[in-house]
Amino acid sequence: MGPRIWMTRREKRHVQGPDPGDFAGNAVDWGRCPADEANLVAGAKVYKEHCAVCHGFPGESKGAIALGMYPAPPQLLHGVGVTDDDAWESYWKVENGIRLTGMPAFKGQLSEKQIWQVSVLVKNADKISASVKNELAAGATTPMSMAMPSGSTAAAKK
């Protein structure tokens, strides 16, 4: 990993320096993943499966995991989130993780395309469409009961 050219929200509060946005375009060709409906919906699928446990869903309060972390994971689909960062900046954070925090590196776990799609989603979190909302909501509730449908009709049919 080369020198870091971005800062997290937490660091921006404490550090004076150039806006990392000034470096936009240096690192990656972020034009490859347009913020169209297909990419945003695919990003929502990645988000609900891999990010929401820490970064939350729109309109929901933080769960026990997010509340127990320091530094706290920012709510990415609430308010500003990281909409003021370029998508490539979030791409790097998601790919490499953030050292000494709970933010995991997803390189090797998610494809480059998936990382782009979720980065474009969090960039556009202030304009979430109905189909993105549906994707976030689909299957996002009570994952444990879906994984272990004991006593449910699904289990009884087997």
Ligand code: HEC
């Ligand atoms: C296990 C918890 C956890 C998971 C899962 C997780 N994150 Fe994070 N993430 C964090 C924490 C904690 C921070 C704050 C780090 C800091 O303040 O330095 C963070 C920070 C970030 C930031 C930087 C925010 C900023 O202020 O610049 C982005 C972007 C981000 N995460 C995106 C994602 C995406 C996208 C996913 C899913 C692919 C994801 N994270 C999954 C815990 C998590």
